[in-house]
Amino acid sequence: MSDNTKAAASATAAESDTKSRIIGVAERMIATKGAEQVSIRDITREAGVNLAAINYHFGSKERLFAEALARSITAINTTRMAMLDKAEAKAGGRSPSVEALLEAFILPLLHTDENECNRYAHTAKMLSRFFLNPDEEIMHMLRPHFMPLKERLLRLFSAALPEVGKTDVEWRLGQVFAIMHHHMLFADLRCKDLGKKLNVKKELRRLVAFCSAGMRATPDGEAH
Amino acid sequence: MSDNTKAAASATAAESDTKSRIIGVAERMIATKGAEQVSIRDITREAGVNLAAINYHFGSKERLFAEALARSITAINTTRMAMLDKAEAKAGGRSPSVEALLEAFILPLLHTDENECNRYAHTAKMLSRFFLNPDEEIMHMLRPHFMPLKERLLRLFSAALPEVGKTDVEWRLGQVFAIMHHHMLFADLRCKDLGKKLNVKKELRRLVAFCSAGMRATPDGEAH
DNA sequence: GTCTATAACGGGATAGAC
DNA sequence: GTCTATCCCGTTATAGAC
DSSP, X not given: OHHHHHHHXXXXXXXXXXHHHHHHHHHHHHHHHOGGGOOHHHHHHHHTOOTHHHHHHHSSHHHHHHHHHHHXXXXXXXXXXXXXXXXXHHTTTSOOOHHHHHHHHHGGGGOOOSSSSSTTHHHHHHHHHHHHSOOHHHHHHHHHHHHHHHHHXXXXXXXXXXXXXXXXXXXXXXXXXXXXHHHHHTHHHHHHHHTSOOOHHHHHXXXXXXXXXXXXXXXXXXXO | OXXXXXXXXXXXXSXXXXXXXXXXXXXXXXXXXXXXXXXXXXXXXXXXXXXXXXXXXXXXXXXXHHHHHHHHHHHHHHHHHHHHHHHHHHTTTSOOOHHHHHHHHHGGGGOOOSSSSSTTHHHHHHHHHHHHSOOXXXXXXXXXXXXXXXXXXXXXXXXXXXXXXXXXXXXXXXXXXXXXXXXXXXXXXXXXXXXXXXXXXXXXXXXXXXXXXXXXXOTTSOOO
16 A cells, blocks of 8 residues: 555656645545545545545545535536626627526536436535535635626626616525525436436426526516 | 334334433424434433434434424424415415415424524424435335425415416426525524524515516516 | 644444343 | 444544654
């Protein structure tokens, strides 16, 4: 075991950082087995580092996981930003429609792998972990990773919904987030239990229909 | 591996003191500290029973917690059923409005205590635990506790929304559930971090407005 | 500063005596 | 049915090597 770690260390001297290797291994294992099934013993064994290395570099298991979560969030939000760019370009100088904005928010979450039904199902589960046991430090560390998108969405939705107050727009956006969080939490169950691939197009249509109606609701709740 | 048919048998007989005492203690401790902070060692110490008693009577810690969760669900759903009774009586022979139905579904979840901001915040967290780590046996055990309500809601919403297909009504009801799950998961955070009591009336109005619009959405997502 | 070795701790589960 | 005695595991803390 000792010769293995030495070889790996010398072979990749430039980036043989224990810290980045740990993150890499953690990400891979989480993506494979899910955060709930990954112990730091698994990670350190696989990475060929000592058990205590995680505590030294990250402070705790949760903060290592938060690091991995941040990467996923960044990946998702980059795609969302790109879709917003396209939507804005397509709308010319005008404001993109509520539907276009929702699609940019929702669609990146529905991407599928061949083996994994939903690529980001494990990301949703990691998010849930933090929701279940809120940690102020981690939340603070995560905030920058989704704030830019949130600000932009708030601005764009407010422009698309001039008749809805900004406070309400923000609150309603929170409900869309809630729906998507729940959706992804069960994406793998729906897929694995039913033994069929998810119908992305259909799900997107349903989600956009429900959420756009909610975003546009009049305060008294009568939408028609 | 061990057969669990014995558990069903013991339920019929005069419930062993130990078993009911364990459930009672577990419920109380979960309501006080939250499920995440309660170990079976805490419970057995407090109940004055042996550590192994939980495994003997319930099979596992998770199944004991599921028992406590089932009680909360039953309490909530009894209130919901009563509100549906009233709504149906008020509507005479006609179908209660979407708003009245949503209110019956949502309002019971918003009840507050003096110390606890949301009486069922811990219930939501327990639900989340199971969502995070789905257990087929537990899900099967829980199903009867919310199926009657679900069936009734499906029937009533379908009657109130004749233009929406039953499959869509069910799917949309799932989104309302998602919103409420998320809402309760953060009820305590909103309350404790902001240091102010929740404004139940305002939250109810917002929730009903958003959800009723979503329930009524037209398939293409245009609601106005 | 970086990392290892090891110990201590607390948690859930279980076999087997009674 | 109940209880003791473990077992195994994941996590955390510390001391010290490099």
